[in-house]
Amino acid sequence: MIPRTTGLPKDGLPSALHAPLAGALTWWLPGLGHIYLGQRTRGLVLMVTITATFWSGIAIGGVRDTVDPDKRKLWFVAQLCSGGNTVAAYVLNLGVTSYSARTGAPVRPSHWMSADVGVHYTGIAGLLNLLVIFDVVGRVDSGPSHRRAKRPLRPESS
């Protein structure tokens, strides 16, 4: 059984906005939505695991060949599910490319085997974050109904 959140954050927001906000926070930084819902340890474990997986992929394959929307469109879509990490890596990629063009410094391409492993790591990190987004939205959505289901039924008046 999926454990549910014990309560929504009391931040003055309308309750309908909690699920999209938690999902958006998780998209931006894995685990942040769980921390927002008060599940700090769970959120930190997710954040460290997914972020470490993503940046390990970058370290293995190099940023230029790993986060590349032109050559690897579908993988880039998967990577985009881990939004903040992918945006940071893509900005780095653009920075390296423009620096290389400006100064004429050669940038050695990665070996295809390293680039492939790097792409798999980052893509799977993105897809795992997609699961985490579904999980955090599910926790917000089913919280009240879960509590409702446990409430004893009132006898119907005839």
Added chain:
Amino acid sequence: MTTALTDFVLGAIELAPAQRQLLMLPLCLSIAVVYKTMRCDSVREVPLESLVLWGTLVIGMYAVGIGLWVLYSIMV
């Protein structure tokens, strides 16, 4: 510091085929930890449950790989 960061971002690691296969292990561990962190009622259960799932994933993937290799060897 700058050189280390540049190496980290630009320098891809040279991999031998066997090393490529070994890199499956941390990836499977990551999948197991994320999955079990979402599914377990208590975070205390996550380490043990993740290890069990990790072992299952690795053994399962090697079993599928060996099975396909045997099938390929028989057919070709």
